[in-house]
Amino acid sequence: MSFSTLGLSQPLLQAIEDQGYSKPTDIQEKAIPVVLQGKDLMAAAATGTGKTASFVLPLLELFTSELQYQVRAKRIRALILVPTRELALQVQGNIELYAKHTPITSLAMLGGLDMDAQKEQLIEGVDILVATPGRLLDMLHRRALHLDELEVLVLDEADRMLDMGFIADINKIIERCPAERQNLFFSATLSDEVRDLVKTSIFHAVELSLSADTSSKSSIEQWLITVDKDTKSTLLSHLIKHNDWQQGLIFVRTKHGVAKLANQLQKRGIEAEAIHSDKSQAVRSQMLADFKAGDIQFLVATDIASRGIDIDDLARVINYDLPNDANDYIHRIGRTGRAGNSGEAVSLVSRDDFKSLCAIESRLGHIITRNDLEDFKPRKEVPISILDYVPKNQRSEIIKPQNETQKSKTQNKKTAVNRNQNSTKAAEKSNISASKKPANSLWGSKKTIWDK
Ligand SMILES: Nc1ncnc2c1ncn2[C@@H]1O[C@H](COP(=O)(O)OP(=O)(O)OP(=O)(O)O)[C@@H](O)[C@H]1O
Ligand SMILES: [Mg+2]
Numbered sequence: 001m002s003f004s005t006l007g008l009s010q011p012l013l014q015a016i017e018d019q020g021y022s023k024p025t026d027i028q029e030k031a032i033p034v035v036l037q038g039k040d041l042m043a044a045a046a047t048g049t050g051k052t053a054s055f056v057l058p059l060l061e062l063f064t065s066e067l068q069y070q071v072r073a074k075r076i077r078a079l080i081l082v083p084t085r086e087l088a089l090q091v092q093g094n095i096e097l098y099a100k101h102t103p104i105t106s107l108a109m110l111g112g113l114d115m116d117a118q119k120e121q122l123i124e125g126v127d128i129l130v131a132t133p134g135r136l137l138d139m140l141h142r143r144a145l146h147l148d149e150l151e152v153l154v155l156d157e158a159d160r161m162l163d164m165g166f167i168a169d170i171n172k173i174i175e176r177c178p179a180e181r182q183n184l185f186f187s188a189t190l191s192d193e194v195r196d197l198v199k200t201s202i203f204h205a206v207e208l209s210l211s212a213d214t215s216s217k218s219s220i221e222q223w224l225i226t227v228d229k230d231t232k233s234t235l236l237s238h239l240i241k242h243n244d245w246q247q248g249l250i251f252v253r254t255k256h257g258v259a260k261l262a263n264q265l266q267k268r269g270i271e272a273e274a275i276h277s278d279k280s281q282a283v284r285s286q287m288l289a290d291f292k293a294g295d296i297q298f299l300v301a302t303d304i305a306s307r308g309i310d311i312d313d314l315a316r317v318i319n320y321d322l323p324n325d326a327n328d329y330i331h332r333i334g335r336t337g338r339a340g341n342s343g344e345a346v347s348l349v350s351r352d353d354f355k356s357l358c359a360i361e362s363r364l365g366h367i368i369t370r371n372d373l374e375d376f377k378p379r380k381e382v383p384i385s386i387l388d389y390v391p392k393n394q395r396s397e398i399i400k401p402q403n404e405t406q407k408s409k410t411q412n413k414k415t416a417v418n419r420n421q422n423s424t425k426a427a428e429k430s431n432i433s434a435s436k437k438p439a440n441s442l443w444g445s446k447k448t449i450w451d452k
Pocket of ligand 2: 051052156308
């Protein structure tokens with residue numbers, strides 16, 4: 001299969017060739033025709049498999065085939081919502097690359113950038129807007145932008161956009177969109193809960209699910225090392241020096257922890273910088289650019305860098321601590337092993353990470369290899385995980401367990417009972433939400449299945 005057989009025209013084929021892509025990835029092959037047909041789509045495919053081009057290329061094709069269309073001032077044709085500023089800039093950068101032989105215009109709208117310049121660009125006319133929800137709502141309230149002529153709405157990292165942190169903003173944005181529009185949802189982790197939720201208001205969406213789990217992504221070699229919390233930083237410095245690691249993206253749960261670790265590494269002569277949301281956007285952008293260019297060896301980051309960020313051939317991801325949410329682990333490690341490359345994901349696990357470890361290994365459906373070091377043997381031992389672990393706060397909400405094929409029959413029997421009870425409850429809740437929702441909201445009622 002080639003890009004030309006997917007129905008893309010010459011200006012786009014030229015841009016694809018300029019990028020050096022020889023053939024479409026699986027998700028591109030399946031998603032592009034669906035988007036070109038104007039259908040709603042919910043698509044899950046592993047990290048680094050080219051989901052961005054799966055929605056950007058057909059959007060550009062649809063818009064270039066109607067060149068007589070003139071976008072009005074303060075109106076846009078497509079809106080792509082993303083969870084972080086870095087991802088907004090990256091996706092818009094991708095659009096520019098793919099659209100370079102077409103007249104289609106795009107803009108990234110995010111906090112931390114000059115508002116006046118963005119307003120002016122909107123007046124001149126923008127076809128595709130990539131935005132974070134906060135800044136977008138601000139612009140809508142200032143009447144600098146109207147969504148009444150919107151044709152396509154894309155939620156990239158859709159499960160993140162629909163979780164508790166964003167859902168209220170997303171609903172406010174959707175209320176301002178025309179009811180008649182094309183909806184596209186993309187993520188590496190689209191759980192059954194998210195799919196069910198989407199289906200309560202978007203009917204007839206085509207569903208694609210391509211090796212959605214990183215558990216099936218063999219290009220990333222995962223291993224962990226158990227250690228006491230207070231010796232993690234010494235262990236990390238040892239690993240970097242002893243193994244002569246030249247590069248790594250290091251995730252830490254809190255901003256404070258990020259700053260502290262970067263400091264400790266620097267003091268030990270390791271070139272490291274800290275990136276988190278308290279830094280100015282200019283500094284954040286510069287840091288990421290320097291890291292991508294190889295000018296920073298180790299970037300210590302919060303989860304602002306865990307979703308969607310594409311770093312060419314990143315050698316390894318290091319989890320200095322484990323994220324609470326198993327999906328975040330999948331996104332974090334997915335920063336390596338992209339576009340057919342291989343990579344390594346290393347986690348430093350102490351006793352207080354144990355619950356997260358159980359959730360992650362249950363999600364993956366297998367135990368992660370332990371490469372413990374005698375010199376760093378923890379005083380507080382980390383037990384071996386129980387693979388059907390469900391975090392306490394999710395116990396009543398789970399509809400289907402992940403990776404059930406890999407669990408033992410007994411475990412399956414146990415969870416199946418819960419699943420049946422819970423899916424009935426969730427279905428009831430979804431129906432209530434659907435029946436209460438206002439005319440044009442994705443989930444009009446604030447009662448979602450995430451409500452506790
Ligand atoms: N057809 C292709 N052939 C080769 N490389 C490609 C192709 N399509 C995209 N890529 C490259 O693959 C990399 C990953 O793409 P992209 O960021 O879209 O992945 P993703 O699936 O959105 O990942 P994530 O889930 O982490 O957001 C990018 O560097 C992109 O340039
Ligand atoms: Mg992506």
